[in-house]
Amino acid sequence: MAGKAIIYDELSAPAAQALIDGGMRMAILPTGATEQHGPHLPLNVDYLCAYRIALGVSEQLGIPVFPPLPFGHSGGHAGLPATLSLRPETFQRVIEELCEWAYTTGFRRILVLNGHLPNIAPLQCAITNLCVAHPDFRLKALSWWDITAELQKQMYGDSSYGFPHGNIVETSMMRYFRDDLVDMSKATKVEKGKPMFFAYLLRKLSKTGHMGDPSGSTVALGEKLYRMAVDGLVPQVRAALVEEPPHP
DSSP states (O other), X not given: OOOOOOBGGGSOHHHHXXXXXXXXXXXXXXXXXXXXXXXXXXXXXXXXXXXXXXXXHHHHHOOOBOOOBOOOOOGGGTTSSSOBOOOHHHHHHHHHHHHHHHHHXXXXXXXXXXXXXXXXXXXXXXXXXXXXXXXXXXXXXXXXXXXXXXXXXXXXXXXXXXXXXXXXXXXXXXXXXXXXXXXXXXXXXXXXXXXXXXXXXXXXXXXXXXXXXXXXXXXXXXXXXXXXXXXXXXXXXXXXXXXXXXXX
């Protein structure tokens, strides 16, 4: 039975300590970006999607959710308007320092639930450094569309040149979370195109700044995708709460 999500920054210091002392040593850190998603979506898509899914997991498992990190590695959006970005090495350092503080506070298991694809590389580097520094620290970086194979199929099923961004999946999720922030009159289709071999800045691939075809996005599809994400992640996190390392 779902309860109330535990929003970490709404706790008092004694309440947070009591939670840890009571045996809850795991937390979820949502990460994303503040970046353009074409003319039809707001800038907060990536971190809001990750945050809302994290809260859905917390409702069922009682795991505290840290405040979402609203800035990520969005250098690929250079030349397009409105984006605020960190360099990948800066983002990595921010993650390491936040997790160091979480470790000092008493947490020993952190799920970084990510909503922005380019964040994954610096996240993995941060996790390696943290595991070297603290062998008893358990960390995982997971983009929400990789929670299940079906979600991944849905996300990459609507892409341009192999990249999904502001597509039917993200737009439907935002319609479910904050339909008031979505302007469907500006949701247009971007040429599908074949996947590219080399890396290109997004402005080379899309005049509008988004990819895929969000025109068919609906609130109902967004709710379905959200439920798929939460229902797919809950059993994985429940197992992670008690997972012990192998002993080869």
